[in-house]
Amino acid sequence: MNELQDFAIGQRWLSDTESELGLGVLVDVDERTISILFPKSDETRVYARANAPLSRILFKQGDWFTDQEGQEWQVENAENVHGVMRYNVVCPNGEQRKSMNETRLGANIQLARPLDRLLASQIESKEWYDLRIEALLMQSRMAISPLRGLLGPRVGLIPHQLYIAHEVGRRLAPRVLLADEVGLGKTIEAGLIIHQQLQTGRSERILILVPDSLQYQWMIEMRRRFNLQFSLFDLTRTASIKEHDEDTNPFLTEQCIIASIDLLLDHDDLKQQALDAGFDLLVIDEAHHLTWHEDPETGEGVGNDRYDLVAEFAAQTPGVLLLTATPEQLGVDSHFARLRLLDPQRFDTLDHFLDEEAQYSQTAQIAEVLMSDEPLTEQHQEILVELLGHEVEQDGEARYRAINELLDRHGTGRILFRNTREAISGFPGRDCIPAALPAPAHWPLTGKLREQMWFEETQLDGAWMEHDARLPWLMDILRKDLKHKKVLLIARSGPVVESLETALRIHGGIRTAMFHEGMSLLERDQAAAYFAEEGYGAQILLCSEIGSEGRNFQFASDLILFDLPANPDVLEQRIGRLDRIGQQNRIQIHVPYFVGTAQERMFRWYNEALNIFSNISPTAQTLQENHIVALKDCLLNDPSQEGQGEAFEALLEQVNAERMALEDELQAGRDRLLEFNSCRPKVAARIVKALEDQDEQNPLPDFMTRFLAATNIDFEEQSDGTLIVRPSDQMQVEGLLLDEEGMTATFSREQAQQREDAQYITLEHPFTNSIFEMIHTQSFGNTSVAVLKSAAIPQGSLMMEMWFRVEVIAPKVLNLAASLPQQLIRVLLNENGQDLSAKINSAMLHPYVHRLDMSNARQVVKLRREVIEERYKQAEQLAKAQVQSFSETARKRYNDRLQQEIDRLTYLKEHNPSIREDELERLKEQQAQGVQLLEQLSMVPDSIRVMVAMK
Template structure:
């Protein structure tokens, strides 16, 4: 494009609903446009901005900022801005008021710049599919590369429906807190309710989160650290690096160590803050850690907040209270009040459990209910009215306890977990003293803190574990085996040993491989003829699940039980279809032998999910390390026996505390199966529907992209020739895609195409922004009444702050109108599907030589269709208002009712809901009609 200058008027080709905007700033190859009608600002790369200059022509009516109007007679360009002249005087482009750009589709038609009927049909279908996509109740839920796990979808749905949600996600390990958070983010981002997100995680989890959000949800978060910020400072010394990107991921430690970066992050205006491992933020009434202080400041500045944390029972009440006060410092300001309230919740939880089981209530419990509900409601329970009983349970769940801000699911309440079957494999070898010494060196290197800088020495070609492993792999062939060990160096040494001792197909997976390489290696591992064993390092396997495999070999054992649980969690996830076999080979008398005994006898960690691993680590790791570093000392075995007993006693008490501390009221509120079942039904219907597949095949064909069959509903996309223009989200070398969820879960190197995927949204944007089919001409032969027919597609668009999510009630709505040359509506006589099949391309030039046709008949046809469309748009606006009021009035009434009994309903949440209702009323009432596409048909 040409140069941009302040106050020039433009429209967005990709987002015409934004209205007419003007240039507010230009710098460093970027141009900023403000669109006043929609109160939206966009920043574009100047060279490739999808913008069209708005230039009014003679006979157009315009007005200035003061409302003075004129009819344009002629215009002049001076100092890069137009000045419009008319009988009433002149108006500079800089002084134009809120104007509407006259769409150019009719101009294109009159000038003979027409496309084929097929292009028009593609545009019409694009508008219709975009309408359905925007209105879909599962928009944002279909696109995740995830199993459809009911409790995860329930939580994501419940939270993403709220206004500026602030919640704590505390499901047990293995139930998918990260997936829940990503689902919430994905839906809110796609709906436009949020746009700026900051994710804070421990340093060790930064890469895991990056992979998770990208591979599963196609969300690209920019990783920020001091090096990245310093580079941005060099480019813009006066700027704020946290304003450079919308989606940012960084470590909590990074911000806690820099007051400057913390201040910059605070000034960056976040819609949502996500904090993982929030239980590691240390807080007490006497002392606050730097990490907690940073998160507290950011949580006050951000509108929404998602805290991912360990279970409340693990945290202890004081630590749990510290998390809740981040969510709502006014509500949770006094620790003693919190303790008293927690006691009251237990009474209500007991009543809910009895109602759920159909048991009778005693006199005290009935009085408690009568203090909450009218007598007629509680009496209905005595009449064995199941409906009334269930409604009472729902209201109790809504109105009591912290269920509004806290979600907590347990394995005990879930189904679908496999059994863990441990196999401890003691090994013997010749030269036992030599090998014991070698195993001690390996263990010392593995547990060195910081990691030893000397190159570890391995003897894997003769290692007894390798000898056992080769034999084991032969016995279970072709079953797949995932092997996890401490480091990348160990993985590479193991691979070298395998290559010299066998012909097995072995895959690698470590942190120095690129994401693409890891995807390819993981894909090779999934293939029936691919790798039988995948060698993973501790860090390299983070964020990856290999649920198709059922054998896990722990080549070494980590000192921290949390890391052991993470390793097993690569296979032991909800949705795993088979039991998991956990193999632990070790040399008798070695440090690994002692570690295996401690995990097996002290914690039963191989057979059962382990909670409180960090507590165990803090309490026992020093003793364990000391014993393992001297396994040959005289008292090593007796010291280990004592440690195992102490650990087992601690673990028994911990499990007892967890069981007694279970908040069943909270668990019931964290998962309502009927809601989840309905969501899954809708998502599965989308998965099985081939509409997207058929639609994209037309778009790819139109833009000269090949779609080669690979297998069922799986394709390889690539440009048909060197001259084919680039297609967004598809690299020049091509991309494998699938429309099958299960295929996408197995093959992470294949993109999962849904209506939520960037390729799908980019495809629609390309059709609409390129002008494809906006003005077309066709010939319809064999009709009874020769003449002219015109098909017009009007678009009813809302303009306003995107975070209001008006799409729920009135998305961009295509209105199809067909008129004949007399201006009479004949839409029903020309169904779109039948018309598209019969139309042929033709030459329009001869028709345009008829002055009467161009100057009178065609404009009259357009005017007649516009009047009809305006009548239809009024009805659509009324429908949209009814949808909005039905939804929001119900939600506001519910919040008002809940607020009377549940202190967790924040006043600002209710205020936001009321304000949003008023804003949406204005937005929907002011929806504007725009002619988007026109097809002239000569009937012969």
């Protein structure tokens, strides 16, 4: 096998990263992309031509392969016919010869068979062999782990986030509304679900549509927390792709894409191309901007442009995630309409929805009783009989089972997830510390609002600082009150941040770091790491507005708002960089403003009307939008003018009253049953415990350092426990995902959350996966000859250990490997053919096996070739005998597991109409397909070790 750069239709290729797809055939090629059909797994992949992760499959004289009918052939010679190989082959008994194009190759390809390599004296080191077996065992355990998809992300073990990810991520084509309050981690929940969907193959093509201002936040979050490489599609990128080939659909050139929803709204051609490209999972952030109402005259639904666009995509995309912190903020009709996007059959009319909501209220009330210590009365039991069909005992276990029954049947329980700060708890709170300062003499009190609020942005050279009282105030507070604290400062623009940083560092002698849009991602990482460093790290991190997006700094608790944004959501984002889960102290929000200016009025609006500094305000954005005209008038006009001051005071009083009324309404409508369904504590606790155990027993640190040392990859262990890993000229392996600049790596979850510049190396990290994939597809360590030091075995006699992989080629989404009783078969034979596999396991052998120098290893193989071949053939027969029973066990496991879920959903569908019929049908199709494919298990020789007994 080797690689060719020229592509031609009919060529056979193997995926470097998804070998389980089987052997693919090239079916389409253009200037930028190639399309590979993998017939055995019924999958088609589109790859960028320049960097497709593929290996061309070629055979030479003497090689064996299997055709599509399962017949074995040996290559006599080969020729290249217009880029496609034609093989002249002979069957094993030599009675039949024929000419065969490579298109006739079977999908099960075996490469680098260990016996062939051993007999050809291609012998690997003992350490490489050990590493290979360890990697295969780790992969095998991961394939059946219920934690699959949850191990890799750089996230804290937050119960409600992990519960939602576990509940939603394992579904086929999940369609849900994630509606946790601000600061509870909706983006993390979505990322965990996306990561699980990709890891398990349930989704492969993903489109994330967000407001323009959140594109980079999402891209950074996906990359830093989840190691997911999403491509950012804007007008420049799509135009560049079209410039190279106007017939290319840009949305087919990448698998995972982030785009601004405005891009598709403003360009119908791009919207149509995105629709034509098709995706498995659609993610919409800020879904409360999707508004809809029912026309009272016609009864027809009318949505805004965003709603209509998302409705088009949702109608043809199997999986949909909608994210909003305020599901009912813009009215119950818009809330209904967003649920309608997820399941139009289930949520058919607004009247029907309102009727059901009234019934859910009774369910939620009885759930409140079950969750409390309140005794169940006769009236309660009547309601429970009506809802569940039976009475409930008073003991805690019975009440808990009843709650779970109600949750399963609760109308929006499977579709809507909403956790609140009140339900989650653990937020220390926040305080506002205003600083009223005299305005500079030249500060504008009339004119454009931009100049009245942010006059410093008109003087990009920093001249504004000469008379601005905020600068001496800032230096004074950093030297005194905040001297020993970490401080985050956010201002609107990069130039203002740069001017402040220069003044603080040069004139104030204060350790500073900057974070703004003019810096590269690496520079931002370094700045964030310098700020996070204790002792000699930066005292203050100065951020432009992007500092309120994509990064969290819970280790700091002092926030300086050098200016105020015009939007309450943006202000909440700023505060949310510190006021998040994991914060240990009350947030101190320092707000300097100039007395008598629009700045003061904006501060009072946020503080007195919206109360946004003290608490999360779910109503702030709506209230500001409702009163934006009056607010702008008050901000623009000098309150000293006649009537202006009174108008502003009246506005503050009116909006404050509206806010409190709305908040009371939201609290009264709080659905405790929904909150409980969004985080079932016992289930969440089990997930957290399992991840904690995995972290504690992590096999990777030892494996990784040994692998790096054995393959001549440069690494340095740092005093804080991190590793600096760099490629070297002497590297002995290829194909690993390691940048030329190298990386800083950590195996600690806690350290990874503090050090965003360090890669969090887990069993699901791309670098680890690239090692596993290299081992899986290459001959690394698959042969070994070693010394077995034991007085119990006749000296000079052989013992042979052989490993075989049990594989099933199938669509990744079926996850058939998880049903196999074993993915590896180990056979241990002595020289006389006695099977010792059950008596002596690999761990028992390990202390007695020692290195044998290469010269002697080759002599052993040369002198004992016949014995080695005989024992290998015996081992193959013993392994094949196990495969049939594996197939029967796997079929039963897979069938039973899916049947259990089908039965559960079928039963629930009688009580809970949110169970979709298409979900049940897809499960039944998967069940039938999986059972059929599990009849066709393959046994692939993986590795062989010959051990010579010596004292």
